[in-house]
Amino acid sequence: MVDPRSRLALACGAAGAVVATGGALALVGEYLLLWGLIGFWHRGGRYLRWLRLVVPMALFFGVLSGWAAGALAQGGVAALKLLSLTTVFFIFFEATAPEDLGNSLVAAGLPFAVAFVFSAALQFAPVIGRKAHRVIEAQRSRGIPLEPGWAALRHWPALLAPLLIQTFTLADELAEAMEARGFSRPGRTFCRDYRMQPVDWLIVAAGAGLLPAAIVWL
Amino acid sequence: MSQPLLIQTSNLGFTYGRGDRQPALSDIDLEAGRDRYLLIAGASGSGKSTLCRAFNGLIPHFYTGRLVGRVLVDGADTRALSVGRLFHRVGMVFQNPEAQLFNRTVAREIAFGLESLGLKRDDIHRRVTEAAAAAGIEDLLERFPHHLSGGEQQLTAVAAILALRPRVLILDEPFANLDPVATARLRRVLAKIGRQGHSHLVVCEHRLSLTAPDADRMVVVCQGRIAADGPPASVLSKDVRPWALEPPLAAGASLCLGLRPVILDVEKLPLTGDAKLRLADLLPSPPATGGEGEVLLSVDQVGAHCEQRPVLRDVSFKLRRGEIVALVGANGAGKTTLARHLNGLMRPGKGRVVVCGRDTRRVPTSSLARQVGLVFQNPDCQFFKLTVADEIRVGPRALGIEAEDWIALLAERLGLTALMHRAPFRLSGGEKKRVAVAAALASRPEVLVLDEPTAGQDLFFRRALGELLLGWAGEGRGVLMVTHDLGFAERYASRWLVLGDGTIVADGSPARIMADGALLARCGLMATDACRLRSRLEAVDHG
Numbered sequence: 001m002v003d004p005r006s007r008l009a010l011a012c013g014a015a016g017a018v019v020a021t022g023g024a025l026a027l028v029g030e031y032l033l034l035w036g037l038i039g040f041w042h043r044g045g046r047y048l049r050w051l052r053l054v055v056p057m058a059l060f061f062g063v064l065s066g067w068a069a070g071a072l073a074q075g076g077v078a079a080l081k082l083l084s085l086t087t088v089f090f091i092f093f094e095a096t097a098p099e100d101l102g103n104s105l106v107a108a109g110l111p112f113a114v115a116f117v118f119s120a121a122l123q124f125a126p127v128i129g130r131k132a133h134r135v136i137e138a139q140r141s142r143g144i145p146l147e148p149g150w151a152a153l154r155h156w157p158a159l160l161a162p163l164l165i166q167t168f169t170l171a172d173e174l175a176e177a178m179e180a181r182g183f184s185r186p187g188r189t190f191c192r193d194y195r196m197q198p199v200d201w202l203i204v205a206a207g208a209g210l211l212p213a214a215i216v217w218l
Numbered sequence: 219m220s221q222p223l224l225i226q227t228s229n230l231g232f233t234y235g236r237g238d239r240q241p242a243l244s245d246i247d248l249e250a251g252r253d254r255y256l257l258i259a260g261a262s263g264s265g266k267s268t269l270c271r272a273f274n275g276l277i278p279h280f281y282t283g284r285l286v287g288r289v290l291v292d293g294a295d296t297r298a299l300s301v302g303r304l305f306h307r308v309g310m311v312f313q314n315p316e317a318q319l320f321n322r323t324v325a326r327e328i329a330f331g332l333e334s335l336g337l338k339r340d341d342i343h344r345r346v347t348e349a350a351a352a353a354g355i356e357d358l359l360e361r362f363p364h365h366l367s368g369g370e371q372q373l374t375a376v377a378a379i380l381a382l383r384p385r386v387l388i389l390d391e392p393f394a395n396l397d398p399v400a401t402a403r404l405r406r407v408l409a410k411i412g413r414q415g416h417s418h419l420v421v422c423e424h425r426l427s428l429t430a431p432d433a434d435r436m437v438v439v440c441q442g443r444i445a446a447d448g449p450p451a452s453v454l455s456k457d458v459r460p461w462a463l464e465p466p467l468a469a470g471a472s473l474c475l476g477l478r479p480v481i482l483d484v485e486k487l488p489l490t491g492d493a494k495l496r497l498a499d500l501l502p503s504p505p506a507t508g509g510e511g512e513v514l515l516s517v518d519q520v521g522a523h524c525e526q527r528p529v530l531r532d533v534s535f536k537l538r539r540g541e542i543v544a545l546v547g548a549n550g551a552g553k554t555t556l557a558r559h560l561n562g563l564m565r566p567g568k569g570r571v572v573v574c575g576r577d578t579r580r581v582p583t584s585s586l587a588r589q590v591g592l593v594f595q596n597p598d599c600q601f602f603k604l605t606v607a608d609e610i611r612v613g614p615r616a617l618g619i620e621a622e623d624w625i626a627l628l629a630e631r632l633g634l635t636a637l638m639h640r641a642p643f644r645l646s647g648g649e650k651k652r653v654a655v656a657a658a659l660a661s662r663p664e665v666l667v668l669d670e671p672t673a674g675q676d677l678f679f680r681r682a683l684g685e686l687l688l689g690w691a692g693e694g695r696g697v698l699m700v701t702h703d704l705g706f707a708e709r710y711a712s713r714w715l716v717l718g719d720g721t722i723v724a725d726g727s728p729a730r731i732m733a734d735g736a737l738l739a740r741c742g743l744m745a746t747d748a749c750r751l752r753s754r755l756e757a758v759d760h761g
Binding site for chain 1: 274276279280300301302303305306309310312314316317318320321322323325326329330331332333334335336337338339342343346364378379382558561563582583584585587588590591592594596598599600601602612613616617643657658661
């Protein structure tokens with residue numbers, strides 16, 4: 001299995017290459033390549049669902065950039081860059097479990113508490129998303145018009161207050177459950193071995209080479 | 219049998235926060251860990267969870283507050299022992315499975331505590347496999363814990379602690395969110411752990427029919443103090459209802475039949491010819507509600523998909539004025555999905571739902587709130603006002619309804635009058651549920667839908683809610699409750715809809731449905747104690 005750290009290095013290199021790419025055609029090529037990878041791993045369905053969140057953000061960013069630069073084409077390039085950049089990390093997190101990444105970084109010297117907070121934050125993002133959805137449903141059921149649209153903005157406390165309280169409660173309960181399984185006990189081991197193999201170093205080298213390659217050729 | 223690990227408390231008291239609140243525990247003198255299965259029973263907010271947190275050192279190390287007296291684990295004071303030194307000896311499974319599963323796979327979840335202990339990789343893998351086998355979840359090891367059913371999540375949490383081989387295993391309300399089949403499965407797992415004797419069980423629960431028959435000893439906690447202590451048959455020989463506990467039906471029947479000590483299993487009651495007469499008052503008679511009134515809610519051929527998977531298939535039924543209907547079925551049968559269709563939160567992919575003449579596909583949910591009130595399982599989803607009174611007023615204000623007199627009456631009926639100026643977030647679980655029910659009823663909806671209204675609730679709340687629902691239906695409105703609590707559904711619903719694999723597989727009276735053993739088995743249900751007792755009485759009657 002490829003070490004999560006080498007995957008991270010490759011993802012960072014690919015992200016750097018996307019940022020450094022100047023030509024619109026090259027960007028389209030990179031994006032199509034990423035699509036090819038997603039198709040190869042059979043993650044198309046999940047990617048399309050994820051795009052529903054990212055595309056509006058990319059469009060907004062593109063319009064803003066285009067308006068600031070006074071050129072629509074530049075806005076399109078900015079939107080495509082953001083889309084490609086987030087797609088790189090979509091692929092990375094589809095291929096890498098957050099705790100694998102965290103634990104491998106611990107093996108490299110990162111304190112466990114820091115790595116755990118990072119991996120838990122990634123893991124609980126969908127849980128908080130589900131909680132937000134439930135809050136919206138509960139408030140709509142009481143007659144508060146939180147249906148999608150600008151009108152919902154007037155009722156933001158009805159969404160935000162319960163969501164914040166639930167998030168804090170979840171964090172407290174989680175901390176208690178972790179403590180009850182020895183989270184803060186020193187001397188932790190891992191059920192997987194995180195050791196960089198020659199192939200991992202090759203991948204790191206490839207990742208490091210992507211950025212200069214993009215600067216020179218794209 | 220392993221050497222027992224003795225937990226001793228002497229004069230234990232604890233007050234949360236800066237010590238200016240009511241004490242959660244007072245004067246607790248108790249020995250735990252000697253009995254194979256110790257049941258700590260008490261109503262919500264009685265202090266049983268606090269007591270368990272004191273057993274494993276979370277109190278005083280994790281919770282701030284004022285601790286008096288001592289807790290000794292194998293002779294050592296927990297003040298001097300960190301949680302990290304105790305967790306593998308006194309393991310604890312918490313009430314909310316969602317908040318104690320924090321890894322990507324079930325296998326990782328079980329391995330987490332073993333990694334904390336610094337075990338070698340081979341030992342970790344071996345113990346993960348053993349714990350999964352003990353909990354019966356070997357097939358779930360590579361699944362994401364948050365995608366499992368409530369029962370599977372609870373078993374995962376049990377396995378994660380079992381892997382540590384604790385000498386005392388504490389479980390806080392382990393059956394709170396489980397369907398009857400998952401409950402039976404967890405009971406079997408706990409019975410097996412108890413038999414094997416590696417861990418001594420301490421179970422906190424107020425549902426005595428699920429725990430008292432398996433326990434060796436029962437301690438009742440009421441308002442932070444020990445109210446009774448002894449073998450379950452002896453404790454249950456007295457009336458436990460003043461402590462907001464509902465005795466198992468068999469215990470009540472034993473008392474009516476003059477049996478001492480009481481018997482805790484309906485199947486073991488010795489029944490004679492006159493038993494039917496003597497037990498007549500004990501068995502709930504189904505309420506005579508509705509049946510012929512005007513149709514309030516019509517669900518017609520409704521189908522729904524979730525992630526390309528059919529969740530509901532051709533569901534059809536009608537709810538009439540004055541009816542209380544229970545929607546029952548196993549976890550994952552589609553009950554909550556169906557409930558969300560009833561007020562337009564979900565629009566049917568196929569078929570239609572009509573409430574009081576309004577098609578849910580054409581009306582926003584917030585506008586349908588005038589016709590349908592939906593009470594969610596978790597009341598924390600909705601609270602955002604600073605007082606209970608304002609929280610209850612939210613619905614009527616959003617819908618432009620004047621309801622001050624009605625709200626005052628509701629508060630009185632639900633025992634909320636004294637709480638109206640308190641912050642809803644700071645109430646106990648039972649009190650929050652009552653506020654949520656009041657908030658749904660404040661707009662006087664024609665149809666009330668409740669999702670698991672009794673989960674984790676004690677006798678007082680269950681009775682108050684039951685009476686309120688009967689009154690609500692008696693005023694000519696309709697009630698539909700989604701529930702695993704078949705005892706409650708039997709007592710207060712005149713009609714059951716059984717949902718299995720996304721479709722209605724039975725529609726009829728509780729007695730008729732529970733008489734069909736094959737149907738119950740197919741749909742993950744089990745006959746209630748009352749139903750089983752009734753069948754035995756019928757059998758005795760017919761010689």
